[in-house]
Amino acid sequence: MALTNENITQRLTEKFGEDLSEVEEPYGLLTFSAPKLLNLKVLQFLYDDPELRFQFLTDLTAVHYPDRKGAELAVVYLLHNMRDNIRIRFKVYTDIREPDVFSATALFASANWMERETFDFFGVRFVGHPNLKRILNVDEMDYFPLRKEYPLEDQTRVDKDDDMFGRGTDKWFQP
């Protein structure tokens, strides 16, 4: 039986039933989400199943939606079945006040640094990760920069003239 998005959805609903939500196919890529406590079960199922065989983790990242209260951080897994050439996207939502998600490092060795990067940028704590510390930013940084509330520029700069960049207050007319 050829592996298509319908087959995969059917197998997933057989196994997980109501836990699956938001099943959609933007641009042909099957996307679904599940509660965060089940993320390892879903990944394991997709890995072990002899028909599905999603054994390659292409990408692991997070997105911050400040408007979705209670599910602000979405951890996105992008999996790939190389034999049948199918990709699938799996999202897990977590609250920003308790951003704990189970780590997938036992299953995929490549998840190690990708989870560290997600922790560095968004603050998602991966439970069970062997070495969860900042990877790209300096270790002393105390905030999570890619969250929407933080600005891009370095706020401690004193040499930049904000008026020139159109960002300053209207001080220019004062003597």
Add this chain to the structure above:
Amino acid sequence: MGRPVRFNTKVKMVEMPEGQTGEGYFATSFDKVIGLARKNSLWPLPFATSCCGIEFMATMGSHYDIARFGSERLGFTPRQCDLLMVMGTIAKKMGPILREVYLQMSEPRWVLAVGACASSGGIFDTYSVLQGIDQIIPVDVYVPGCPPRPEGILDGLMRIQELVGNESLRHRNSEQYQDLMDAYGIQ
């Protein structure tokens, strides 16, 4: 029968400094001779972090050839080099390391900031990029560009050569220089 020896007459030689010549002697000042020797044999330390480093590799190649300026030997250890060429973006994580490398160089030492990122942070006005290496080490020549063409890097090198050739021997012990080092917190 051997071939007649042919000398290559198109080789450009450096000019002799001004001085008094006589029978068997040539008198000039130390500054000029030492400056001449130093400027034509600068050993660079290519501190290549990103894209400008690849342009530097092109400068090292045979097309643009930095070796004809005397920089044939690129030492990658600061103890043996005169010229620190910082090429590429320096992030805040890298800043202390750059400072360590600069401190390990022995006098006289010069710094060439290659590229927009090294000069002023470049297009990356972000929380993690050092906005110009002159916040942590004193810089002699800035080469703008993103990345600068190899001709630009060579032009920067030639300006450093001008600086080296005209430097007085007492410069490094002068008060002005000490003040500069104090401003950066370097002993």
Add this chain to the structure above:
Amino acid sequence: MMTCSAGERTNGFNLNHEKRRQAMEDQVVSTQQHMPLSQDSLEKETTTLNLGPTHPATHGVFQNVLEMDGERVVSAEPTVGYIHRAFEKIAERRPFYQVTPLTDRLNYCSSPINNMGWHLTVEKLLGIETPKRVDYMRIIIMELARISDHLICNSVVGVDSGAYSGFLYVMQYRELIYEIYEEICGSRLTTNIGRVGGFERNFNDTVYQKLDRFLREYPDVLKEFENLFNRNRIFIDRTVGVGRITPERALNYGFTRPNLRATGVDYDVRVATPYSSYQDLEFSVPVGSTGDSYDRFLVRNEEMWQSLSMIRQALALMKKEPSDIYHAQVPKYYLPEKADVYTKMEALIWHFKIVMGETDIPPGEVYHSVEGANGELGFYLISDGGRAAYRLHFRRPCFIYYQAYPELIKNALLSDAVVCMSSLNLIAGEMDA
């Protein structure tokens, strides 16, 4: 032993697979016998050696803290982030056409591939289909970029094992590739080539002349380069058996492209999900067998030959298309000609709308990946209908496969660690983004 279908390319590399494997096993066993690690020696302690962030041979800034027992590596801990420039955060501020210069600086040895990948992603989001000629132009540029990247990687492997001349030979031809880029887009290294929907200008005659010159002269140079290294006894001793990885571990670690194909897994994004009309070209995909540095070197060399043949085919296919098409007809997303902007009303309106950000961008999320020179370079773009992306994430291959480095150099000698590092083609800009 490599499997490739173009028969005339196998240049007599006839070592029997079994014999070679046996030779490698013997080599590993014999070095272990000469350097025993005695379990109960009282003086046994490890030294810490810091490999990086500043490297000789301008590798790029990443660090490895090695625990060494004499000359042997016991364990390694890599640290990255020394050139973290926060691309993903910058991209949330910029409109789509301003993100192209950022993508340049990811893998700066082959920046056109990154640019094209980004344009393909945005075109997928917006639903733009480019004409065939634009696809062929893109293929030519991407394959030139691939050759350029593999040239750097292979010559730096040579430099790290002590052979500087190979580097100088091939840098000449990289200059020619840079001249071709300059004709097309004005810049040598960080090219910012093309736009969403095509290119900003057509290929002019100089480009064709330079391409012809490249295709004529470069094969001899590549052959010379291969003669220097492929059967060189010293090079083979330095690289065979160094940094070996099995296909299963490679897949688990997320390897893709040359590093994965060197282990024997036959996977190529251009074949599996062809983009930009790659399906019209005929090429074969070189696959290695043991996954060590020598195989990676050979796979990259063979890919360069394949890229040359792909450029020739694309040029021939381009000649069959009408020669004045260089962009898709999408006035909503592609800036109109400047002459039209000054004279025609619609062009002025489109220009204004595009620059001020009032075109309709559909909200949605899209993931597109291209065959980067190091691995599968993916772009995960979430758009909320606004002018800039809501979230843009780059799936960077160097970042992902650098995690495997400690496993690759376990129990290797220090010089092997260096050769392994350079054969993996680690580009710091891509690692840290």
